Amino acid sequence: MSRQSNYLSISDILVTNEKIPCKFLHDLPKMGFLDPSSTEDDLKLGTNVEIPLWLAESLYFRKPPLVSVDLPKIYKEAYREILNADACTVDLHKLGQHFYELGCYIAKHDIKGEVANTLINTFRQRFRMILSASCSTDSISSLQPLSESERERTAAAAVTEKALSLWLQRGDCPLSTANMVASHRKRKRAEMEMF
Amino acid sequence: MEYDNIELSDDEEEITAQTVLRTLQNAWQNERLAPEILPHQNEMVECMLGQIQHMERNINKLPKTDLRASIHKMELNRIKFIICNYLKTRLDKIEKYCISILNDEKQRLESGTNYLTPSEYKYAQEYLINMESHLKEAALDHVPGNMQSFDLNKLVIYPNLQAHVFLKANETVTGIILEDLGGDQDEEIDLEENSQHILQYKPIADLLKSGKVQLM
Amino acid sequence: MFGEKVIELIKEAERNRDTIDQYNDEKVRQIIEEMHVLFKMNMADANATSENKSLWTTVQVRHSALERNKRCLLAYLYNRMNKIRTLRWEFGSVLPSDVRELLSDSEYTWFSKYSTNLATYMRSLGQDIGYSGIDLTENLRPPKSLYIEVLCMSDYGKLELEDGDVILLKKNSRHFLPTSECQTLIRQGILKQIT
Amino acid sequence: MDPYEIEFIGENRIVNIIPNFSHDKIFLICGEFGPFRAGLPMNVPLWLGVMLKQKQKCRIVAPDWMDIEVLENIKEEEKKSRFFTKMPNEHYMVEAKLILGTAAEDKPRASEIKTIIKDIWDIRMSKLRTSMDALMKTGGSYGRLDHLTMMEINSVKPLLPQAMDELHRIKMNARKTMPVQSSLNSAVSQPGSSQSIL
Structure with missing residues (x-):
């Protein structure tokens, strides 16, 4: 369940699929389709x-870089202030599904290092949310304001809690019965019942 | 039903089955809890298998309802659990970190400090060959020419040596350096005998291999 | 946008973590086709860079998309490989036909090779001291009692025990068996322990 | 590890039993036990004690610490102390569960004893939660955990070590303001200029 990112990691692929604002520093012939608001064939510098x-x-x-990267909203100053004041009030499920993982990629585009500090602060503050969510008896519902990886950690902790x-x-x-065997039997039964 | 003391091939020293069992149980526990694969304990495994065999022969001579038979069987089941779980844990790591383990192992083989048994090494090599031929057959052979490479450097998965582990110090060890990412100074700690800690695996990996600490 | 089809494939792999889905032959084929199209465009534009230098950046963008597609394809296959590996440990070396049908030909070949490699390894265990090998798919749980009571979930047929006794496993029949001799059948869902 | 595996480890502890049969010494791989003399106390591994008890071949003698007065003291100490106090043994919960579970009738006031042990466990678990939160707030890279038993440590896995791993990863990656190629994020960032495109 560890979230170490590597070439074959599905979770890292999903994180790197998130869209972020960029400015093109060169002309890109034939790449107009990258900009949904444009009907041109080419994508223009700027x-x-x-x-x-x-x-x-x-x-x-690339050398030289072809784009400059802007921070997504959740990492900008307005949100950083809220997060630094009380990170637990922010609904990361809505605002930042991959808050930490995306943040790790994004932080290098913030030269002052404020994003890095906010990530660390937020993680530390919100740990207690995971602590309390993992021992609550409710299942982890989509109502909880946790990010995707926070949710995974909560679910893993809840498994331990339950086993204990x-x-x-x-x-x-x-x-x-072994896990996959049981799941496949269950699915097969469900399929049979459909007919 | 007495067992003989066992002589290990390389060692002149006689050790008891009890010691072998304890060593193996410890190896199992550490293997389960360490992020990377640890040096194999093949001699201990084989020695214990020999004991099991010996014991099983003797049990078969006892009447089925004999109390001793069930006690011995229960103990054998316990030992088999340790051996199977230990070996399977190693296989899981060998598969997951196949490329990086093979890379490290090639260097270790040169210096005679191999971590894998010959069977495990063969298994790892075969596993990689099978993985390569499947990925080629299913995808790589069909993509455009410059995309076809089976690139080990990209596909490699490393065990997370920075992972945090729980440990108990079997003896006092001083001067463990903890990397401090916040400030400028690394932190230095001592592990007193029997004290327990949670810290990164990397600085204590060698202590684990030399038996100075154990994982919990 | 680039790499969208391949993300559908990745999301497919992410769903149903406890089961394996039908191999998506069609989508894999489409993605490979997309890669060939991108590659051909790049060949053409690379040859034209002497006239239009900025085409080079376009080539680089497409190249990134090609790399991305490759990564996602491999991650899809690798993720399934891990599941197929679990199938070997849980179902044994013979897959039920409904499970086998979910695999592609190449995947089934991989399954067989994996199974052979595993069997060779397990056979080698203890060989030096006269063992005929150890089955590592057994003894997975800490032992608690020598005998357990089980209920048979399907018509399995005859089972020969180590002591030579033969018992008939029929649906709904109950038996009192040595734990070591029925744990695999329990994992495969043929027997169920009664507590 | 799951609780049953830790129980398995704890089952190697030696307990005192009083057999109701006589038998010569038994030579097990883990050591020799016996001789068994009906009515005379002797030591065996916990798993063997439980097995004999289930076959009604012995009584298990509860260890000294399974005593209401002793336990009340432990409980008070545990409440008072900021730290984890030392438990009577490192598998106290396993011993309590197995001995009081299989041999409750051998021990007077067994259910009261169970309740106090569970109270102690609960106090320690809530202390553990508080200290985890404190650990993450103050540093999150190192902690000393003397006197915690294996079962207790297991109860915070994978949560605590994974959170510490994740915090470390964030520090490593996010603090890197310069685009350096590292094994940690090499999954995506492949500096492109040197790469052959066609």
Whole structure:
């Protein structure tokens, strides 16, 4: 469940699919379609467009860089102030599904290092939200204002919590059907019932 | 039903089955909790398998309802659990970190400090070959020419040596350097005998391998 | 926009973590086709860069898209590989036909090779001291008792026990069996432990 | 690890039993036990004690610390102390669960004892939560955890170590204001100029 990013990591691929605002520093012939508001064939120097992070990163790292990257709203000063004051009040489920992971990529575009500090502060403050969500008996509903990775951590902690309370309650743990076997049986049954 | 003391091939020193079992149990626990693969304990595994075999033969001589038979069987099941779980944990790591383990292992083989058993090494190599041929057959062979490479440097997955682990110090160790990313100064800590800590794996990896600390 | 089809594929892999879906042959084919189109455009534009230097940046953008598609394709396959590996550990070396149908030909070949490699490894265990190998798919749980009571979930047929006794496993039949000899059948969902 | 695996480790602890049968020494791989003399106390591993108890071959003698007075003291100490106090043994919860679970009738006032042990466990668990939060707030890269038992440590996995890993990753990545190629984010950023395009 660890979120280490690597070439084959699905979660990192989803993070790098997020769109971020960029400004093109060169003309791009035939790339007009990258700007949905334009009908031109070519993309002109100076155009501001939102493109996926993976594309922005690869264009930014060309020498010379082909784009400059602007901060998405949630990392800008207005939000940073709110987050630094009380990060727990912000609904990251709505405003930043991949707040930390995207932030790690974005932070280098903020030379003053404010984004980095906000990420660290926010993470530290919101840890207690995960703590309390993981031992609440409700299932992790979509109503909770947690980001995607916070949600995953909460779910993992809830699994531990549940295993422990089962252990405390009962004697032996019966042997059980393997996970995938059980899931496939369940799916097969569901499919059969449809007919 | 007595067991003999066992002589390990390389060692002149005699060790008891009890010690071997304890070593193996410890190795299992550490392997389960360490992010990277640890040096193998093949001698201990084989030695224990020998004990199991010996014991099983003797149990078969006992009447089925003999109390001793069930006690011995229960103990054997416990030991088999440790061995299977230990070996499977290693296989899981070998598969997940296949490329990086093979890279490290090639260097270790040269210096004779290999972490994998010969069987594990063969398994890892074969696993990589199978992975390569599947990815080629399913995708790489069909994409445009300059995209076809099976690039080990990109596909490699490293164990997270920066992962935080819980440990107990078996003896006092001083001067562990913790990397401090916030300030300018790294922090230095001592591990007193029997004290417990949560810290990054990397600075204590060697202590774990030399048995000075154990993971919890 | 680039790389959109391939993201659908990735999202497919992300859903249903406990089951494996039908291999999406059609989408994989479309993505590979898209890559060939991008590649051809790049060939043409690269040859034209002497007249129009800014075409070079366009080539670089498309190249990034090609790399992205490749990464996502490999991640899709790799993610499935890990699931297929789990199938081997949970179902055993023979897959039920409805599960087998979910795999592509190449995936099934991989499954077989994986299975052979695993079997070779397991057979090698303890060979030096006269063992015929150890099955690592057994003894997965800490042992609690030597015998357990089980309920048979399907008509399985005969099972020969180590002591030579043969029992008939019929749907809904109950048995009192050595734990070590029925744990695999429990994991495969053929038997269920009664507590 | 799951709780049953930690229980498995705890089952190696030695407990005192009083067998109701006689038998010669048994030579197990983990050591020799016996001789068994009906009515005379002796030591065996916990797993063996539980097994014999289930076969009604022995009584398990509850360890000294499973005593209401002793436990009340431990509970008071635990309440008073800011830190985790030292428990009677490092698998106290496993011992309590197995001995009081399988051999409750061997121990008078077993259910009261169970309740106090659970109280102590709960006090420690809530202390653990508070200290985790404090650890993350103050540093989040190192903590000393003396006297926590393995089962207690396991209860904060993967939450605490993963949160610390994640915080470390954020510090590593976000603090890098210069575009350096590192193994951590190499997944996307491949400086392009040197790369062959066609």
